[in-house]
Amino acid sequence: VLAGMVAGLSVLALDDSSRRRTLALYLLARLSQ
Numbered sequence: 001v002l003a004g005m006v007a008g009l010s011v012l013a014l015d016d017s018s019r020r021r022t023l024a025l026y027l028l029a030r031l032s033q
Contacts, residue, residue, distance in 0.1 A: 007028070
């Protein structure tokens with residue numbers, strides 16, 4: 001799951017969408033809890 005999230009974050013990081021990046025970080029924070 002974490003590996004998938006890292007891959008997802010990498011893809012989102014390549015996209016210049018601040019909203020998606022913020023959403024990805026938010027989801028990662030929730031999963032880490």
